[in-house]
Amino acid sequence: MNQRVQEFINQQKIQAEYNKNMEKAKVLNDLGLYDKEYSENPAWSEKYPEYEYDQVTHQGKYFRKIPISVTDEEYAEILKYSNIAINQDENNGTKSGSNSIATVFTVIAVIIFIAGFFVGLFLGEEIGYKFSIGVASICWGSSFLSGMLMLGFAEIIKLLNAIKNK
Structure with missing residues (x-):
């Protein structure tokens, strides 16, 4: 050599x-x-x-x-x-802390947040050609709660997957 x-x-x-x-x-x-x-x-x-x-x-x-x-x-x-072993797996690029269903729920939550914002703007503008903050707030609040619910489910799935992989 x-x-x-x-x-x-x-x-x-x-x-x-x-x-x-x-x-x-x-x-x-x-x-x-x-x-x-x-x-x-x-x-x-x-x-x-x-x-x-x-x-x-x-x-x-x-x-x-x-x-x-x-x-x-x-x-x-x-x-x-x-718990450091789980963190090292995630940092090394393995998917021990990830789950496809959790990812789908996270994407759905982001879509709900974005769609809810624009729907709130649209519905608030529709009533009387003047922006109604009350109608928009109801739409924004309900989309925020729905999105947070989806994010909560995603986090629960991630945590359960991490426990399973221990």
């Missing part, structure tokens, strides 16, 4: 391992699975960006989060029981 190709492959492996470790650290920190290392300096710094107030000494302390050490098996188990 060409030496430059081998160097490139090795560099990509190192980068992939680094990215994996950074993602693991972020997940553990987000879940509160970290230790705190406090700064000796009472001022903020990039190394110690987090702040906490100590009730005993009545002073603030800056600290940094250090994720606890876990094995790959423990990390997989943590992801299994956390």
Whole structure:
């Protein structure tokens, strides 16, 4: 194998391992699975960006989060029981949080909102050649409620699908 190709492959492996470790650290920190290392300096710094107030000494302390050490098996188990796994699937483009029926309900809700707005304008203008805000408001209100009902159904379906995929 060409030496430059081998160097490139090795560099990509190192980068992939680094990215994996950074993602693991972020997940553990987000879940509160970290230790705190406090700064000796009472001022903020990039190394110690987090702040906490100590009730005993009545002073603030800056600290940094250090994720606890876990094995790959423990990390997989943590992801299994956390909501972060669902969010990662959605961010990676998989459709575990999506459902075609939920999408249809969302589209119907948007159509109801738009059609209700224009129908309200049309009906409000029809009565006596003068715009009637009362008639338009009734139409807008009913289309808003119908659209929100459809959005509610879509959200329920999405949540049930997410629970099913856990």
